[in-house]
Amino acid sequence: MAHAQLLISYGQAFVAPDRRTHRSSMSVRVPESPLLSTKGACAVISDSISRNTMAKQAGDLSVRGFLADYFSTPEHWDVKTSATRVMLALNSWCYSQSQHVKEGSFVSSMSAMVFRGRDSFLFHMGDTLVFRLRGAEFEQLTRDHVTDVGGYRYPSRALGMDGSLDIDYTPLPLKQGDFFVFTTQGVRGTLMPSDYVRLIRANASDLDAACERLAAEAKQRAQERGYGGDQFCFQILRIDELPEEVESDPALIYGDLPIPPELSPGQRLDGMEVEQVLSRNAQSRVYKVRDSHTGRTMMMKAPSPELSLRNAYLEHFLLQQWVVERVNSPFVIKVITPSRPRRYLYYLMAYVESETLKQWADRHPQASLKQRLDIANQLGKAIQALHHRDIIHQLVTPDNVLIDQHGQVVLADFSACHMRDMEGHKNSGELLRQVGFTEHTAPEYALGDRIGRRSDQYSLASTVYWLLTGALPYSLTPDRLRSHTDLESLTYKSARSVNPEISQALDDALRRALDPQRALRFRRMSELLHAFRVPLGRAPAPEEPNREPRRFWQGVAGILLLLLVLSWLLR
Incomplete structure (x- = not known):
């Protein structure tokens, strides 16, 4: 009798004097349905290239990060897309972390295997090992x-080793009774x-025991041959039952989720009642909705009904949800999991009782410089939180910044968000061009140049x-640039000339962050945010030295000098 669900067993064993110092990490996750059907089960192993604490962290983070992020990728992504994008994001993060440390690095070999339906998918880089035992045939996958350097073998390809990543991808059909050894x-x-x-x-009936026997025998052989045997680990996974053969899950077909129709207050969709239309533009609709089941008020974002055939944008639309879910910051809007299955293409966000930064500025023309710098600092922290996850917002404008009744800043609208190293830089620029440039867009977008974190710094x-x-730094806005020669006409207008309260130090910081040449801006966002955090944008005045002690000791020195002269005269 055919079974409707994939069944898997697994076991693990480590050999190490102290598990905390073991440089290898491994894990298996077998989720419940329906996630098991749509995303499958995962087995992962990583091995750091050195034995220091940082290398251990790299291995642990790569395993935990992969398992956490893979299962939260959009439902319509296939296994290869989901796993590859997660690995690219992990690699970018590990590589960027390695640039800021003096000793060690966040570099590790890694192998991940996804088991979905009657197939498996192997993703590999470095020198970790995955074998398959099928019948009597034992094969390295x-x-x-x-x-080889000086007699030592080092990984030539690994997670976090380089800004780019080359991943071996191997699809493999499964058979009942297959064993996979990591x-x-x-x-x-x-x-x-x-x-x-x-x-x-x-030891087929007890896979933990099988792993322990492998580890013990490997340790014994290593000691007999005169080298260390304290860093072994084994993970075995067995395919117990396979689901019956079915056609591709229709839930994974992109067109299976229709775009919602135009909605008005009072209408319902998937058990949510529309209370207000918050935004309508060429790409999307944003509604304030209330879940009739939980009573929770949320924001629903859906593609514009006119975009039915524009699949490139719709592909990115679902990426938005996954990108924002990866960020945990009070200054970035939260994505909410629906209380019931979606029948239409949309995602939900926490509702913020707020107004846009533009509306706030119109209502508070007399706001102090300190208040405005506090908002600037919060907005900078929001962008930093995105950059820490290698996400570029690309659309920082006063209309996309929300301020609640307590003065809390929340960054919203991820219509053009882009993950570094996941998509080409050209594609990300094209996406923003499709969404639309603004007067705060960095010049490199209009000129088709390379973009990055400093592009967000400019915005x-x-x-x-x-x-x-209340003004713009250039008379010619970057969104109107046509060629690189137009950059010469971008002459910075001093902020102090418009608002004398602004200090020279803050004006200089803004001037540098707004340099038309991306390479000449601040190397790190924190350097710009430091200028926002100085009270009122002014450097603290040096303390007035206390002159009283100085005068006292001057008097003592004078008296001693007089006594010395008298002693010479009276000789």
């Missing part, structure tokens, strides 16, 4: 990416294929300049 390069030279077959078959500085002065 991964390819070692190593370089281990690390340290086991080389200890166990033979026949040892794996013998020990696994002898932040331009928005803050407008907030402090």
Whole structure:
């Protein structure tokens, strides 16, 4: 009788004097349905290239990060898209972290295997090892990416080693009774294929015991041959039952989720009643809705009904939800999981009783410089939170910044958000061009140049300049640039000339962040935010030195000098 669900068993074992110092990490996650049907089960192993604490963190973070992010990818993504994008995001984060440390690095080899339906998908980089035991046939599925240097073997390809990432991808059909063994390069030279077959078959009913027997025998062989045997780990996964063959899950087909029709207050969709239309533009609709089941008030964002055939934008629309879910910051709007399955294409966000920054500025023309700098600092923290997850917002404008009744800033609208190293820089620029440039858009977008975090820095500085002065820093806005020669006509207008309250230091900081040449802006966003945090934008005045002690000791010195002269005269 065919079974409707994939069933998996697994076991694990470590050999280490102290598990906390073990440089390898591994894990298996088998979710419940329907996630098991749509995303499958995952087995992951990582092995850091050194034994320091930082390397250990790299291994742990890569395993935990992959399992957390893979299962939260959009439902319509296939396994390859989901796993690859998660790995690229992890690599970018690990690589950026390695640039800020003096000793060690966030670099690790990694193998991840996804089991979905009757198929498996292997993703690999570095020198971790994955084997398959099918019947009496024992086969290595991964390819070692190593370089020999002075007699030592180092990974030539690994997570966090480089800004770009080359991933081996291998789809493999499953058979009931297949065993998959995950281990690390340290086991080389200890166990033979026949040892794996013998020990696994002898302990097939207890996979933890099988892993422990493999680890113990590997350790014994290593000691007999005169080298360390304290860094072994094994993970075995067995396919117990396979689901019956079915056609591709229709829930994974993109067009299976229709775009919602135009909605008006009072209408319902998936058990949510529309209370207010918050925004309508060429790309999307934003509604204030109330869940009739939970009573919770939320914001629903849906594509514009006119975009039915524009699949490129719709593909990015669902990416928005996944991107924002990865960010945990009080200054970035939260995504909410629906209380029931979606029948239409949309996502939900926390409702914020607020007004846009533009509306706030219109209502508070007399707001102090201190209040405005506080808003600037909060907005900068929101963008920093995105950048820490390698997300570029690309659309920082006063209309996309919300301020609640307590003065809390919340960054919203991720229509053009872009993950570094997940999409080409050209594609991200094209996306923003489709959404639309603004007067706060960095010049490199209009000129088709390379974009990055400093592009968001420009938009932040331009928005803050407008907030402090009510004007724009250039007479020719970047969105009207046509060629690189137009950059010469961008002459910065001093913010102090518009608002004398602004200090020279703050004006200089804004000038640098707004440089038309991306490379000449601040290297780190924190340097710009420091200028916002100084009270009223002014450097603290040096303390007036206390002159009284100085005068006292001057008097004592004078008296001593007089006594010395008298002593000479009276000789």
